[in-house]
Amino acid sequence: MKHLFVSIVSKGAKSNTYKFALAKFLLDYSKTQNLKEEDYEISFYEIATKFLEYYWFQECKYKFKQDFNKDKMPVVIRIIQEHCGTEYIADSYEKYFKNRQELQETLIREIEKKCFDNVIPRFQPDEQNEFYQHFYSRAKDGKAYKSSSEKKIILKYEALKFFKKENETLSKILVLEWAKFLEKTNFTPRLISKIELMKDPKRNSLTKFRKILMEMEEECFYCGTKLENTDVHIDHFIPWSYIYEDELWNLVQSCSKCNLIKSDSLPPKDCIEKIVIRNEQRALSKWNSDITDYYENCYKAGFQIVNIENLQCNRA
Numbered sequence: 001m002k003h004l005f006v007s008i009v010s011k012g013a014k015s016n017t018y019k020f021a022l023a024k025f026l027l028d029y030s031k032t033q034n035l036k037e038e039d040y041e042i043s044f045y046e047i048a049t050k051f052l053e054y055y056w057f058q059e060c061k062y063k064f065k066q067d068f069n070k071d072k073m074p075v076v077i078r079i080i081q082e083h084c085g086t087e088y089i090a091d092s093y094e095k096y097f098k099n100r101q102e103l104q105e106t107l108i109r110e111i112e113k114k115c116f117d118n119v120i121p122r123f124q125p126d127e128q129n130e131f132y133q134h135f136y137s138r139a140k141d142g143k144a145y146k147s148s149s150e151k152k153i154i155l156k157y158e159a160l161k162f163f164k165k166e167n168e169t170l171s172k173i174l175v176l177e178w179a180k181f182l183e184k185t186n187f188t189p190r191l192i193s194k195i196e197l198m199k200d201p202k203r204n205s206l207t208k209f210r211k212i213l214m215e216m217e218e219e220c221f222y223c224g225t226k227l228e229n230t231d232v233h234i235d236h237f238i239p240w241s242y243i244y245e246d247e248l249w250n251l252v253q254s255c256s257k258c259n260l261i262k263s264d265s266l267p268p269k270d271c272i273e274k275i276v277i278r279n280e281q282r283a284l285s286k287w288n289s290d291i292t293d294y295y296e297n298c299y300k301a302g303f304q305i306v307n308i309e310n311l312q313c314n315r316a
């Protein structure tokens with residue numbers, strides 16, 4: 001089974017990342033199940049629910065490019081773009097869909113209907129069905145699969161046991177192969193960490209930076225409001241979702257209003273000069289040449305630039 005899993009994720013045609021997503025689904029699913037000695041029936045709906053999550057993060061949060069074949073955008077991305085737009089979304093996954101449950105249902109139903117006719121039967125090309133049984137059959141030409149009326153797979157007990165036991169190792173292999181595929185079309189920091197997570201992150205507390213930043217300056221970096229100690233927010237200049245780390249050279253102190261407006265977007269371009277000067281004054285200047293590059297690449301990736309009211313950066 002290990003050999004089969006590795007050969008599925010590392011070999012064969014790669015025009016999109018569905019097989020990685022399906023492998024991730026199987027690993028994630030197995031992790032949550034209690035072992036009982038029987039096969040597990042899994043509906044396409046359940047798989048589609050996780051596909052939405054995986055691809056929503058890649059499309060709306062990380063802004064990965066998925067069109068490895070330039071003229072062939074994966075259907076799941078088309079579905080997400082059609083309903084959620086093509087702009088970066090600052091909200092968390094949970095918050096975004098909390099008030100859009102109907103939209104979430106529509107998306108899952110479309111993914112369920114349109115995305116699995118290739119990946120599910122082709123995930124096990126030798127047709128031994130070692131991992132699961134599916135209900136597709138070959139069309140007359142022997143190549144294509146006829147779509148199946150049974151929208152489910154039956155995951156074998158032995159396979160579930162294997163996915164559970166080897167979960168950590170298999171996940172590492174999967175993330176590596178997925179990253180190898182995406183790095184061909186994506187220039188983004190921390191690609192591997194992003195693929196590894198693909199859900200709302202637990203962010204580290206930034207309070208340890210508060211004292212240092214307030215010693216540097218006592219005003220909001222963006223609007224210049226004098227900050228009271230109780231109302232100091234720590235903001236990632238280059239959005240956290242892009243840069244994926246907490247480093248002092250990228251952190252600024254801000255008022256709650258600016259922090260809320262900016263959220264996980266880019267600040268106006270005028271602010272680059274100000275943070276560069278700040279870093280020069282604070283012995284953080286060795287990262288300054290990177291900031292401009294990060295800013296440009298983050299913008300090119302599709303992150304929005306927000307308007308900050310009473311911006312002071314242009315008067316730095």
Ligand SMILES: [Zn+2]
Binds near residue numbers: 258259
């Ligand atoms: Zn402010």
